[in-house]
Amino acid sequence: FSEVRIEGLETLDYLDNLSQRERHTEQGDAITFESEVDRVYVSSPNVIAVLDHEKKRTFVIRKDGLPDTVVWNPWEKKAKTMADFGDEEYKQTLCVDAAAAERPITLRPGEEWTGRLELSAVPSTNCSDHLDQPGIM
Numbered sequence: 417f418s419e420v421r422i423e424g425l426e427t428l429d430y431l432d433n434l435s436q437r438e439r440h441t442e443q444g445d446a447i448t449f450e451s452e453v454d455r456v457y458v459s460s461p462n463v464i465a466v467l468d469h470e471k472k473r474t475f476v477i478r479k480d481g482l483p484d485t486v487v488w489n490p491w492e493k494k495a496k497t498m499a500d501f502g503d504e505e506y507k508q509t510l511c512v513d514a515a516a517a518e519r520p521i522t523l524r525p526g527e528e529w530t531g532r533l534e535l536s537a538v539p540s541t542n543c544s545d546h547l548d549q550p551g552i553m
């Protein structure tokens with residue numbers, strides 16, 4: 417699991433759901449995991465990659481109309497308190513989710529809104545080689 421990292425959220429501001437949505441700025445080159453995380457990366461790019469080095473695959477997430485990206489893993493202690501989440505499942509789970517979290521979307525009667533999320537898996541460890549290929553975009 418420590419071999420999974422996210423590309424596309426570096427240097428962004430995030431709201432930390434683990435501390436009253438306090439605002440921080442991401443410092444890492446790419447985001448990696450070794451403890452509980454629950455963050456809203458605000459105004460994130462529309463293409464984000466989750467690289468799984470061990471399984472040699474990359475998930476590419478494309479979004480539209482959804483400004484933010486939530487990154488969540490309950491880790492060991494919280495997983496045990498969750499009825500619908502197995503005690504060991506945090507080792508195989510990473511939630512990377514497009515959202516309108518910082519500014520929720522409000523519709524008046526008759527108004528429309530469209531959001532889109534596309535998830536694709538690419539057999540690779542290096543997504544930046546692939547993101548430019550027209551067939552994959």
Ligand SMILES: O=P(O)(O)OC[C@H]1O[C@@H](O)[C@H](O)[C@@H](O)[C@@H]1O
Binds near residue numbers: 433454487488
């Ligand atoms: O328990 P639920 O409602 O399915 O949500 C699971 C998690 O989903 C994540 O998207 C949220 O950021 C977390 O705060 C939340 O705990």
